[in-house]
Amino acid sequence: xxxxxxxxxxxxxxxxxxxxLDCVYETRDTTYYLFWYKQPxxxxxxxxxxxxxxxxxxxxxxxxxxxxxxxxxxFNFTITASQVVDSAVYFCALSEAMDSSYKLIFGSGTRxxxxx
Amino acid sequence: NxxxxxxxxxxxxxxxxxxxLLCAQDMNHEYMYWYRQDPGMGLRLIHYSVGEGTxxxxxxxxGYNVSRLKKQNFLLGLESAAPSQTSxxxxxxxxxxxxxxxxxGPGTRLTVT
Numbered sequence: 368x369x370x371x372x373x374x375x376x377x378x379x380x381x382x383x384x385x386x387x388l389d390c391v392y393e394t395r396d397t398t399y400y401l402f403w404y405k406q407p408x409x410x411x412x413x414x415x416x417x418x419x420x421x422x423x424x425x426x427x428x429x430x431x432x433x434x435x436x437x438x439x440x441x442f443n444f445t446i447t448a449s450q451v452v453d454s455a456v457y458f459c460a461l462s463e464a465m466d467s468s469y470k471l472i473f474g475s476g477t478r479x480x481x482x483x
Numbered sequence: 484n485x486x487x488x489x490x491x492x493x494x495x496x497x498x499x500x501x502x503x504l505l506c507a508q509d510m511n512h513e514y515m516y517w518y519r520q521d522p523g524m525g526l527r528l529i530h531y532s533v534g535e536g537t538x539x540x541x542x543x544x545x546g547y548n549v550s551r552l553k554k555q556n557f558l559l560g561l562e563s564a565a566p567s568q569t570s571x572x573x574x575x576x577x578x579x580x581x582x583x584x585x586x587x588g589p590g591t592r593l594t595v596t
Contacts, residue, residue: 371525376523400582402584404587410571410589410590411587411589411590412573412587412590414584414585414586414587417582417583417584419582458525458526460525462582465531465539466533466539467533468514468531468533468577469582470516470528470531470541470542471518471526471528471585472525473524473525473526473527474525475523475524475525476523476524476525
């Protein structure tokens, strides 16, 4: 069955520390997409990145970077020089094809607290 | 461009009452979804629609019904609310095609007492 595991329930760091959020997935699909969403305290879901299963290049966007390793079924997310505004719940999600559409299988989320 | 909007933002229901949650999107997206989020869990799919007039069950459909009479709107109904339906409900939409990001609404916090 499709599954996403975010083993870190909560992480607390001091501002300016680097932090890595782990995501491990299981899928039977040969083509799939992985996503990261951020949920700040205000509650909305903010899209961060989408990565397809054929592209294993790491991606960097400012202080954010993502490491996709198909061999270990992982899609980890690193925040460099964390800031208080990074405090949020972060969800990793996996696409599952259905009909002509797809649904997202979400992990249980990692709550990140960045302390000043 | 408002994106995805949800009405209402908050609601308190008594057990057995009914209500409808409205989701509207102005991006001309084909696909729309209803998810629920419970504490300590990620989002789970309730129902979805691949186009106007179509609906289908997701992972946790029991106790809910949906309708998509217009392309831009996706309604989620609770016929007889139960405390187990206390949750935050998110609507999402995405354009036709493969695996674009899903755009989420701001959520509706529902409490059933």
